[in-house]
Amino acid sequence: MRTEANARVRARGLLGSALAKAAAYLVMGTFTLMTVYPLFWLTMNSFKTTREFQVNMLGLPMDPTLENFRMAWEFGEFGKLFPNSFIYTIGTTALVIALSVLAGFAFAKIPRRVTKWIYGSFVVGILLTINTLMIPLFIEVTMLGIYNTRLAVLLVYVGAGLPIGIYLSTEYIRGIPTALVESARIDGAGYFTIFRRIILPMAAPVATTLAILQICSTWNEFALINILVSRTELKSLPLGIFKFSSSLSTDYGKQFAALVIGMAPMLLFYVAFRKQITRGVAAGAVKG
Amino acid sequence: MTHAKRIDREAGRAYWMMILPAFLIYLAVMAFPIVLSFILSVSNYSGGKMFGENAEKWSLVGFAQYLRVVKDPWFWNALKNNLYIVGISVFGQLPLGFVFAYIIYRRLVKAPGFWQGVLYVPNIISIIVVGLLWQSIFSPNGPIAQVVNDLARGEFQGKLSGLMDGVGHLDLSDGALSRILDLGGQAARDMFTDPVPELRDLLSSYGAEEGAMVANDLTNLLVNRWTPEFLNVKEVAMLPILFVILWMYTGMYLILFLANMQKIDAQIIESARIDGANEMQVMRHIIIPALTGTIVNSAILAISGSLSSFALIFALTGGGPGRITEILSIYMYRSAMSGSRDYPLANAIALIMVVISILLIVLTKAIEKRWGGKEE
Incomplete structure (x- = not known):
């Protein structure tokens, strides 16, 4: 009886911590992406001509130029x-x-x-x-x-x-x-x-x-x-x-x-x- | 006795030689401008030589400038914007920074150094770069607009081909033409004086086998293009600015909180x-009490940061549209540097900001007493 209850508590603890971990990764991942993406976007677009940028703002440069x-x-x-x-x-x-x-x-x-x-x-x-x-x-x-x-x-x-x-x-x-x-x-x-x-x-x-x-x-x-x-x-x-x-x-x-x-x-x-x-x-x- | 005196004099000379270079520069760059701004704020000096030959005529005229500042609605607008910045720091950056630090500190994610390192990156970049970057992101023709317009275009084209399917030819009924126009809403109808016949005329210029081209051209013509004016709508122009501030500085609070969490004795936890x-109890009863000093400190940093901020808004909106996103520093800059060269007013604003800073310092000292001792 007691071991069963203990196991249940432990299972709930494990599940809780798995959920907490998933949530933590979600939060950190979202904000990290929000931090990095604009900088990546900027760098990527600096290799496009202005003309290409106007039609292709989000993709990788098709014809990278310096x-x-x-x-x-x-x-x-x-x-x-x-x-x-x-x-x-x-x-x-x-x-x-x-x-x-x-x-x-x-x-x-x-x-x-x-x-x-x-x-x-x-x-x-x-x-x-x-x-x-x-x-x-x-x-x-x-x-x-x-x-x-x-x-x-x-x-x-x-x-x-x-x-x-x-x-x-x-x-x-x-x-x-x-x-x-x-x-x-x-x-x-x-x-x-x-x-x-x-x-x-x-x-x-x-x-x-x-x-x-x-x-x-x-x-x-x-x-x-x-x-x-x-x-x-x-x-x-x-x-x-x-x-x-x-x-x-x-x-x-x-x-x-x-x-x-x-x-x-x-x-x-x-x-x-x-x-x-x-x-x-x-x-x-x-x-x- | 004389020996001791000589030693003391030597110590005194060394003391002054060591501190004077720093102290004189400090006086010149911090103390003197404060005195100067006070004098100028009660004078009518507005440029030119102050003293000596050919000096401009100027005299002290009293506190009229302060009255002008207080009566100027743009002063209160700027002050309000400064308070918004404090608000986003205290209620946005602080809690977010705390949560990130907590997640890293309690090892809920692997690779703590990675997250901390990346989230701090915006702090390290020049504010001007950040300002101009976000200006182009928020621009009416920027990527946000393009993503939304691409989605809208795809949806429009889908609906349009649904309407044109099964007809097989371009000689559409009035009802069909009207439904096509409905897809574009009122804006589409406004392009014509007499929509339905004109659209029929337009379609009749295409050959029967050019169906795909028609769909494409119709979409280009009729779809509503969204040109968001994030930074140009008076009512909400502060929102993108606050967002960028949040984006830029949250990582700093993360570092502050994390550094102080790491000072907590792990054995207690x-x-x-x-x-x-449980985790919540640990947070409430151990971590938050241990960080009270850091939280107060961060809030004070947020206020002084708001007073010193200038470059981000200068680069993002320049205080516009109109003067709606001005903060105190930009309000001051504009008074002195654009057009009228209103030095007395600008200096009155400077002094008001200094007084706010001093009140802040007094507040800090009071808080320090309340919580006892220094904390970083």
């Missing part, structure tokens, strides 16, 4: 956009990491009463989204005479990246035992020496997180550079791709090729560093 | 299961 890419590359002046994007991304990332780890060390290990206020102001900045300041920034940059310069872009990008950078590095360096710093002090080492010899080598993990966060956000940034720069020579990839929206809205082939060129670098980056990116995002989503 | 708790 012509769209050639024309998009030329029209979009991607040869100029790519170097700019690299300059902005690498420059911002390097500066944010260097300044954040340096200041983070000071905040974490050099006791000063003023830290509470200055560090606090950075933490507040995490939620103070800089996009809300794009108009005053535009006016400031114009006033300073640095509109349409790489300097302005780098300055604004670094300023925008510092709050989260400083928050993460300060919290990280706080976790390094203070005894290490103190014993070096007793040995007569200056703070800059301690920074170089002890802190910097230990800060590699937080520097990696910052690099990941900063590369993703800088490479894709649009709202700010849109008000800082108008010359093609200074434009980044997203700004250049935006050109394909209005002037070319009917030349689908070229537009799709431009979008594929635009998303390819980040997709490759993601494929290469997926684990680090995922960890970085989870660590970076702090409210301060 | 195991022993609860052994004690007979």
Whole structure:
């Protein structure tokens, strides 16, 4: 009697879990398909001529061509956009990491009463989204005479990246035992020496997180550079791709090729560093 | 004593040298614009040189701009759209992200890394690419329209051949012609001034053996083509935008929830299961309580994300049709950058957004106190 009841319960449990699994696959499958298909569709259509696209939007390209890419590359002046994007991304990332780890060390290990206020102001900045300041920034940059310069872009990008950078590095360096710093002090080492010899080598993990966060956000940034720069020579990839929206809205082939060129670098980056990116995002989503 | 003082001074110098570069840039890029936007919002400055020789004349005129903003219906429209974005995040992305994370965490599906990896992909792509991609998908001549029109065409052709079958020739009766026209509805009739005779005239121009061609041409002529204006109908233009936002950012919440679920001690769940708790009970009594901080944190991220969003709507609709899909940032951008160069108004909007952010920060601190301690 009891074993029979047990078996029934177990059977129901098995059935329930099979159903739950089927439902789980259905849910995940649907949303994964919804995520992937538009991107696949875009890529596939970038190999069709605009004429073919208009009659065959859903099928595979009948006569794949690279012509769209050639024309998009030329029209979009991607040869100029790519170097700019690299300059902005690498420059911002390097500066944010260097300044954040340096200041983070000071905040974490050099006791000063003023830290509470200055560090606090950075933490507040995490939620103070800089996009809300794009108009005053535009006016400031114009006033300073640095509109349409790489300097302005780098300055604004670094300023925008510092709050989260400083928050993460300060919290990280706080976790390094203070005894290490103190014993070096007793040995007569200056703070800059301690920074170089002890802190910097230990800060590699937080520097990696910052690099990941900063590369993703800088490479894709649009709202700010849109008000800082108008010359093609200074434009980044997203700004250049935006050109394909209005002037070319009917030349689908070229537009799709431009979008594929635009998303390819980040997709490759993601494929290469997926684990680090995922960890970085989870660590970076702090409210301060 | 002097020794200690010297050491302290050395420490102080090192401290300032380490923080000043960062702090000065931060002041220039975050603090100064806030002050500037306040000054400009109570002035009548609208471009040109501010100081020095040949400077434009401008003066402080008071808080009139704020009154203008509050009285402007487009401000409230933009604010409402910002709230819609918060809404889709809190009631769409958060629960979906939670469910996905839960499914992966409890191993209801195999290959956890695969699902997580794929669902995060839209986050990694430039917002401009995403905006333009969906713009072409939603376009009146885009793939959605084509799929629906192909289906409608097939159905029409089926019905049409049903009507023409058995007649065998093209000399159809008035009744048959009328039924053919009925397939296309009122729109088909509107193409003619006198539908039935004109259609007969048209058909008489075909040879008797051209039946297939007639069917094809009639379909092309009479079938109702659907040209959906997803992004151009005032009443619903926000819906596709909200959909794209959902599509793009749900994966981020999935990652947040999953990362925090993985911090929960697996043994607690195991022993609860052994004690007979079912899946729902585990979720209600173990997982959700452990994630309260994450849920609150995500909601706050959603609000600040809504305030900072700009590029997606800029690329998808540019705030149109009319100004119906503007959010605060686009409302501000448009005030300053298009036509009138209304700097005072734009800066008043900027400052209002800053104040909302500050309220948010205060709220965060209050919540932090309420739940005690920091959680990621």
